Amino acid sequence: MRWLGLITAVAVVVLGAVALGPASLSVGDVWRGLVGSAEGPTVTIVRDLRLPRVLLAFLVGGSLSVTGAALQALVRNPLADPYLLGLSGGAGLGAVSAIALSLTSPWAVPIAALVGAVGAILLVYRVAVVTGSVLDTRVLLLGGVVVGAFAASVMGAIMALSPAPEVRNALMWLLGSFGRASWQAVAIFAAYAVIPLALLYTLARPLDLLALGEEPARFLGADVERAKRHLYVTASALTAVAVAFAGIIGFVGLVVPHAVRLTWARLHRSLLPAAFVVGGALVVIADAIARTAFAPLELPVGVVTALIGVPVFVLLVRQWAS
Amino acid sequence: MVDHAGHPVRLDSVPQRIVSLSPSLTEMVFAVGAGERLVGRTKWSAYPPEAQAVPSVGDGLDPNLEMVTAQRPDLVVFYHTSANAPTIARLDQLGIASLSVRLDRLDDVSPAVRLLGRVTGDSARADSLAGAFQRDLDTWRGRAIEHRLAVLLLAWDAPPIVIGGGSFLSELVQLAGGRNVFDDLLQSSATVSIEAIAARAPDIVLLVEESEPAVAGRPEWEAVRAVRERRFVRVHGSEFSWPSLRAGQAVAQLTAALTTEKP
Amino acid sequence: MGELIVRTEAVRFRYPGAATDAVRDLALSVAPGELVGIVGPNGSGKTTLLRLVLGVLRPTSGTVEVAGRAVSHWSRRDLARLVGVVAQREEPMFPLRVDQTVLFGRYPHLGSLGAPRRRDQDAVQNALERCDVANLADRWVDTLSGGEWQRVRIARALAQEPKALVLDEATANLDIRHEMEVFELTARLVRHEGIAAIVVTHHVNLVARYADRIVVMDRGVARASGPPDTVLRKTILEDVFEWPVAVTNWGGVPQYVPLRKDESDREGTAS
Numbered sequence: 113m114r115w116l117g118l119i120t121a122v123a124v125v126v127l128g129a130v131a132l133g134p135a136s137l138s139v140g141d142v143w144r145g146l147v148g149s150a151e152g153p154t155v156t157i158v159r160d161l162r163l164p165r166v167l168l169a170f171l172v173g174g175s176l177s178v179t180g181a182a183l184q185a186l187v188r189n190p191l192a193d194p195y196l197l198g199l200s201g202g203a204g205l206g207a208v209s210a211i212a213l214s215l216t217s218p219w220a221v222p223i224a225a226l227v228g229a230v231g232a233i234l235l236v237y238r239v240a241v242v243t244g245s246v247l248d249t250r251v252l253l254l255g256g257v258v259v260g261a262f263a264a265s266v267m268g269a270i271m272a273l274s275p276a277p278e279v280r281n282a283l284m285w286l287l288g289s290f291g292r293a294s295w296q297a298v299a300i301f302a303a304y305a306v307i308p309l310a311l312l313y314t315l316a317r318p319l320d321l322l323a324l325g326e327e328p329a330r331f332l333g334a335d336v337e338r339a340k341r342h343l344y345v346t347a348s349a350l351t352a353v354a355v356a357f358a359g360i361i362g363f364v365g366l367v368v369p370h371a372v373r374l375t376w377a378r379l380h381r382s383l384l385p386a387a388f389v390v391g392g393a394l395v396v397i398a399d400a401i402a403r404t405a406f407a408p409l410e411l412p413v414g415v416v417t418a419l420i421g422v423p424v425f426v427l428l429v430r431q432w433a434s
Numbered sequence: 435m436v437d438h439a440g441h442p443v444r445l446d447s448v449p450q451r452i453v454s455l456s457p458s459l460t461e462m463v464f465a466v467g468a469g470e471r472l473v474g475r476t477k478w479s480a481y482p483p484e485a486q487a488v489p490s491v492g493d494g495l496d497p498n499l500e501m502v503t504a505q506r507p508d509l510v511v512f513y514h515t516s517a518n519a520p521t522i523a524r525l526d527q528l529g530i531a532s533l534s535v536r537l538d539r540l541d542d543v544s545p546a547v548r549l550l551g552r553v554t555g556d557s558a559r560a561d562s563l564a565g566a567f568q569r570d571l572d573t574w575r576g577r578a579i580e581h582r583l584a585v586l587l588l589a590w591d592a593p594p595i596v597i598g599g600g601s602f603l604s605e606l607v608q609l610a611g612g613r614n615v616f617d618d619l620l621q622s623s624a625t626v627s628i629e630a631i632a633a634r635a636p637d638i639v640l641l642v643e644e645s646e647p648a649v650a651g652r653p654e655w656e657a658v659r660a661v662r663e664r665r666f667v668r669v670h671g672s673e674f675s676w677p678s679l680r681a682g683q684a685v686a687q688l689t690a691a692l693t694t695e696k697p
Numbered sequence: 698m699g700e701l702i703v704r705t706e707a708v709r710f711r712y713p714g715a716a717t718d719a720v721r722d723l724a725l726s727v728a729p730g731e732l733v734g735i736v737g738p739n740g741s742g743k744t745t746l747l748r749l750v751l752g753v754l755r756p757t758s759g760t761v762e763v764a765g766r767a768v769s770h771w772s773r774r775d776l777a778r779l780v781g782v783v784a785q786r787e788e789p790m791f792p793l794r795v796d797q798t799v800l801f802g803r804y805p806h807l808g809s810l811g812a813p814r815r816r817d818q819d820a821v822q823n824a825l826e827r828c829d830v831a832n833l834a835d836r837w838v839d840t841l842s843g844g845e846w847q848r849v850r851i852a853r854a855l856a857q858e859p860k861a862l863v864l865d866e867a868t869a870n871l872d873i874r875h876e877m878e879v880f881e882l883t884a885r886l887v888r889h890e891g892i893a894a895i896v897v898t899h900h901v902n903l904v905a906r907y908a909d910r911i912v913v914m915d916r917g918v919a920r921a922s923g924p925p926d927t928v929l930r931k932t933i934l935e936d937v938f939e940w941p942v943a944v945t946n947w948g949g950v951p952q953y954v955p956l957r958k959d960e961s962d963r964e965g966t967a968s
Contacts, residue, residue: 133627133629134626134627134629134630134633135629135630135632135633136633153632153633153635153657153659156632156657157629157632157633157657160653160654160656160657161628161629161632161654161657162629164654165629165654184790185790185791188790190790190791217648220648221592284590284593284595284625285592285593289592289593289625291592291593291594291627291628291654292592292652292654293654294652294653294654294656295653296653297653297654313810314809314810315809316809317804317807317809320801320804321801321804323789323790323791324787324789324790324801325786325787325788327753327784328782328784328787330751330753330773331751331777331780331781331782331784332777332801332802332804332805332853332857333773333774333775333776333777333778333804333805333857334773334774334804335772335773335774336773373791378791378792378793378797379793379797381812403627403629407627407630408616408619408624408626408627408630408631408633408634409619409624409625409626410593410594410625410626410627410630411625412593412625
């Protein structure tokens with residue numbers, strides 16, 4: 113029943129976001145656009161721009177929330193978020209390098225961001241695998257911070273030495289945008305994300321146990337080393353592809369898991385799916401605001417997620433503390 | 435005498451060693467006949483070709499003061515923006531004169547030329563250039579061309595960054611018989627959504643950057659008819675990079691490009 | 698004595714880079730219905746021994762068997778169905794309710810996806826009742842007292858339906874009543890349900906009252922092992938703990954009293 117309410121609310125948010133946009137269309141226009149009976153550019157705007165954009169925002173937001181929830185339990189740190197592990201630095205470096213090298217093919221920047229993120233993941237992983245195959249989550253945290261800082265400074269050097277407003281534009285993209293959304297992008301993202309998301313869900317119980325600490329988790333039957341490796345790889349893979357499609361969208365992966373824990377469920381079997389839909393809805397709302405608040409100007413969606421996420425989170429924490 | 439920043443220009447005599455911290459003003463220093471006395475320019479000063487022979491002092495924004503002072507300038511010329519105020523204050527302390535010149539719109543060109551002429555010593559030449567430019571500008575404006583083509587000036591593809599009404603490029607398009615679909619924006623450039631672009635239904639896409647946005651063939655851009663139909667117009671050259679006395683050439687090039695296109 | 702739950706033989710373990718063995722030549726066997734206490738000073742190898750028995754560490758040489766099979770051959774999941782552990786420290790990242798915490802004891806019995814079954818709910822309820830914490834089921838664990846929290850953790854271990862229970866200094870921070878409650882509960886489980894218990898503790902006197910056998914660890918070896926009255930001897934205790942003690946008798950069970958400096962001096966001159 114609770115789930116039905118949540119899913120209905122999310123569906124309303126998604127439909128509402130499709131109805132909103134810088135092109136002023138009435139609800140009737142939007143409906144005719146959706147069913148394909150509208151005239152002129154309306155069908156194109158509703159079907160080919162708004163709908164895929166809303167769906168991509170939902171998928172990316174959901175993936176980031178789930179990833180944040182998993183990482184918070186994995187590293188046992190409530191401040192963990194998907195970009196903690198050096199990913200944002202690696203992705204930024206990739207994107208800026210692509211532009212500095214004048215790689216202009218349509219997918220050059222996202223692919224370079226993906227390559228940079230994966231490079232950072234491998235480097236951090238290499239640092240954190242101390243002996244044999246044992247992944248030390250404390251070293252993982254430190255490695256993430258260090259690799260991220262290093263990538264950021266290389267990026268700073270490239271920017272200082274490049275001519276171009278182009279490089280600054282790349283950074284604008286990194287601040288988060290669903291401007292690249294298309295049906296093709298939605299399909300690729302969904303096809304790619306379904307496996308890591310499913311794998312994360314099968315790790316829900318080990319995640320519950322890992323949040324207690326590695327040793328208690330082991331004694332309650334979790335294959336801790338295997339679970340940690342799988343969690344790290346899936347979380348990184350999801351974040352890297354999210355960065356490639358939408359840049360860096362902060363706060364969702366940090367705030368949504370906590371909000372869901374405080375209001376919905378703490379066991380990961382319900383926490384993860386709830387975080388997925390709530391995070392998806394939050395980013396859909398943020399993107400709708402980004403598109404419409406100052407139309408035709410567009411805000412970076414990461415700015416909006418922080419603007420919404422932080423006050424909501426403060427309210428929740430206050431309510432919970434009292 | 436004060437400059438466009440309201441800052442007094444402290445010069446005892448005609449400056450003999452000039453550093454220009456903006457490519458647009460480097461061009462203008464040459465135009466008013468003071469190019470011989472230019473001892474420093476910014477890294478990316480592309481015009482005129484003679485500017486390449488002048489030593490580079492690095493970046494124009496947040497310049498390296500050591501590089502600048504190493505040229506022992508008696509005058510440093512700035513593009514007028516509040517971001518330069520701290521640098522100018524440092525130069526004041528060092529006893530080096532500075533000159534801030536506003537150069538954002540086509541109407542800024544004549545006053546800028548006159549100011550630079552007065553400061554560098556050849557007012558007569560500068561006034562004559564400025565006067566001629568202003569007359570040309572008035573003539574172009576008076577031609578009252580029917581604005582047939584809706585033009586999207588695209589600076590970047592992801593996120594989509596467009597040139598707004600605040601840019602001189604918007605003026606150039608207007609003078610060439612087009613209409614910038616984002617001429618209501620006060621900014622010179624702004625990030626917008628593809629939907630906003632599609633809703634404004636441009637006839638053509640004008641690409642002005644050296645490295646061109648890769649919008650063709652991208653599914654999300656197919657919603658914009660001009661992209662779907664590949665109606666791109668490309669213009670090249672530094673006359674499209676900043677307002678200058680070469681605006682006439684820019685308008686001519688644009689007019690030629692736009693008149694081959696049908697609305 | 699039936700099938701042993703835990704059996705170690707000639708176990709030796711040395712931490713990488715260490716100069717000496719943390720545990721050596723160790724033989725330990727624990728049968729169903731038996732409560733074995735492990736005592737010894739700090740650094741004597743108690744925790745290392747437990748970690749070897751629980752398969753967290755692999756012995757450098759020797760064998761460690763749980764339920765008749767080398768511990769390294771059990772998966773963590775299968776091992777968790779055999780042995781429930783109440784570890785020294787545990788700080789939940791995101792505090793849960795008591796019943797959720799105890800449900801974790803069912804995880805070794807659950808697949809990765811399925812919901813808890815009727816059987817699991819019953820096992821949780823049963824464990825809560827046996828540990829006298831059923832009335833706390835809806836409480837958040839971070840609101841529990843120290844004694845309640847330990848009983849909840851024992852309930853969680855019981856929900857695993859284990860054949861053996863391991864308590865690693867589980868009463869370290871408890872007051873007398875709560876500590877006694879934990880010992881009473883453990884003893885009851887051992888006597889009435891045939892569970893084997895391994896209790897590591899600094900509270901030698903208490904464990905002597907409940908244990909069938911006591912192992913005194915000293916510098917990595919079992920200095921003495923057997924029923925309390927054969928093990929808790931003045932000479933052994935003074936030697937191992939490096940402090941003078943007197944040993945008295947309480948209802949047939951030896952109890953030690955650590956001596957004050959002046960008391961031991963007097964005793965020294967007397968002898």
